Amino acid sequence: MLRLIAHRLVVSVALVFVVSLAAFLLQSAAPGDLARAILGRNFSVQAHEQLRHQLGLDRPVLVQYGQWLRDALHGDLGTSPISGLSVADEIAGRLPVTLSLIGCATLVTAVVGVALGVVGAVHGGRIGRVVDVLSLIGYALPSFWFALTMVTLFAVTVQLLPATGYVALGASPAGWARSLVLPVATLALPGIAVFAKQTRDAMLEALSRDYVTALRAHGVPETSVVLRHALRNAAIPVVTLVGLTFIGLLSGTVFVESVFAMPGLGGLAVQATTQHDIRMIQGVVVVFTVIVVVVNLAVDLAYGGLNPKARVR
């Protein structure tokens, strides 16, 4: 277990390193550089050179990277040359929106999916087919299209929920919840079926094991056999899925935040991409990668907690 976590940490550090370096290299390989992007169409060669020097673009790319890395380790992700704002501040301001979205969506996905999976494993038949259909729908529906349909139904036609926007939790908890319903539903739908399928398979596997027969033979009530023993064993493969879902939803927010006009990191990334603001998007990517790393570590720890065989004694 310790070795696994150590391996994960090494891979994670390498990952953050690779991602940020790749972003830098791409930037230098780009046909038009940052200075050109800022200056627009008409500029003098002199002005261009001057701005390049000002931005440090005339130095070797690895030196630039070293400087960026040093600053990044101190929490400074640089300044956006487009908006003039601090990248770190901008990200910090938007992080709660994205984390609210992904956190809630992961929770909804896991709870609903696991419940469906358990019911499917115990009762079989019809629930299983519902899950199969759901998983096809979840797989095939483009999330932004589903989001727009939800908006049409619940915000335009019925006017039950706000179509767009985000209310901070601190400002109004009820408003926060209402603003999250549609985007969270959109994000959660594809994952629910995945969870349900995985849970159903893991539950059926667990229920076929000898210890389940033994527990029944000892007179343990069926609720305890299913919910305490089988589910606890089935949770071991399912917990890995929580991490994968969370990470997958990071990508999902790019679309969903832009449909619902939520001021989160996904929207920031889209905006920065449109403006060719490489500093900003580089910062977002690094933050996303760090989130991925943290989630993976948490999943590893949870895995160890659930599976005694993975623990070191």
Added chain:
Amino acid sequence: MTAGIGEFVAHGVRPGRRWLAAFRRPLAWAPLGYLALLVTGSVLAPVLAPYRPAATDLDHVLAGPGPAHPLGTDALGRDVLTRLMYGGQISLLHAAIVVGTVIGVGVTSGVVAGYLGGWFDRAFTWVVDVLLAIPVLMTLLVVLAVVGEHQTVVMIALGVLVSPGLARVVRGAALAVRKELYVAAARVCGLPHRRIVAAHVLPRIAGPVIVQVSLLAGGALLIDAGLSYLGFGAQPPDPTWGDMIAQAASVIDRQPWLLVPPGVVLGLAILAFGLLGDVVRDATAGHAEAPGAAVTPTLTPRDEPTTALLSLRDIEITLSGGRVVVADLGLDIGHGETVALVGESGCGKSITGRALLDLLPAGGAVTAGSFRFDGADLAPAGARALRGSRIALISQDPVGALDPVFTVGCQLGELVRLRHGGSRAELRSRTLDLLRDVNLTDAVARRYPHELSGGMAQRVAIAMALAGEPSLLVADEPTTALDAAVQAEVLGLLGRLRAERGMAILLITHDWSVVSSFCERAYVMYAGHIVESGPAEELLAHPRHPYTDGLLGAMPSRARPGTRLTAIPGSVPDPAHWPPGCHFAPRCTLATAECAAAPVPVFEPATGHRTRCLHHAKLLPGGERASA
């Protein structure tokens, strides 16, 4: 004729070509047909489309479906069907670029890593680990920010970013193929690597690759549409599916219909790729047997009084699919008595033990007979109420019988709480008492099942069985998985517990030495029938059934020096092939035509000694064939 050929083809298919079988299923044709329609519609759009993609008709903006415009018009009055067809050109081309890149990068690196192994494989695994954790879409946005106008480059980058998943699958498959004997043989013969890869490895991994590529193609369509939706795709007025959805979104309150055509076309395309992958996967994975219909029991209550603790009469057990595996079974166990149920594997001993606790596998049931416990008639489900409290079970695989994620103390504690309740301290002291009863220390309570030896685990299982203070313990081959010294310990423990608690034991075993040392009476079972029963000593000394005689003859400890051990020829027949008469007749040296003709009744040659054999007299000392 046709079916015959089909069957021949199905059997003649090499394992690696099984994915081809997918395309014989009708289910595969629907997605293929839809995708073919899309490709045709897009490629031939300049010929087939009713309008030009940029032709506006400001008199008919936001029209619903109608004769002039089958799918309506958009905010500029452009024909939706036409734009869908032209939009498909870009979407499908992009998906093709992604798929091509993924195949090029993923399959090549995966095959090389899996097939060659060594340092390349280690480096490969490491790189894949890193790449798999990269947030794909985010990284793609970086690429877009830099080279946004070069759509092809963006799609190639997407292909590279998603190829690690495929590479890993391919590596696994190639690794498996490499270990196959014929590939090893080809290597030894000095065949060049590329020939081996082309001839043996590639065909075998085609199935998983098609599955993955199919799913990836759907994913590529989705991401491509998403990027166009965000405005990073082909620039207007060139139509793309994603951009059509974005434009529909801007007029969502005036004409929601516009969302439908691009969403449905795109969704169905992704669905088609997904289904295609599923069909190929199912074809390569083979099929699980569908469970048969459940059977319905017809039980007969009994008036005849009995003093036995457990009394079974005329029991018939049927498993799913209507297979009768135990028939006409009668069995009695007195209070505190130790009874053996002996026979070879596949005779129905364990099934009988499970039936006592209503623990038959799904679809199985006791379909006839009567079941009495402690004087009361029970319906088959009635045994459920006795579980743990009156009848307990310990089984052959002691470690597997314990839940791997809870400590011994926790599992035992749950049973104690279930039976007795009480405070935390009482539960704990009762739990530890139970462990001490089976000669285990208190420290074992904190251990997990995988930290126990087989003997310890079996003692824990016995402690769990004792938690409900049962009157009957069904011990299903409790010592088979243990080594000889531990066997003796566990049997000694069971013997002591029986004496202390007055608990009856039904010992299911195939080991006559256990029967002779441990049991008062024994039932011998063969192919679903009890063929002989009686006091253990007498069975061992004077078997009255040729099957018992044969089993005893095969026991090394009873053999006399200088004589051959006798083995029974043949094997236990499958329930589907039971003979109409005596089930043992085909393997019996005493069998006559009479034996095979009709079911054999039960005889009682001595008090309490029963046998289901017409020729039982021939086994007496001085008979035609005296036993040793």
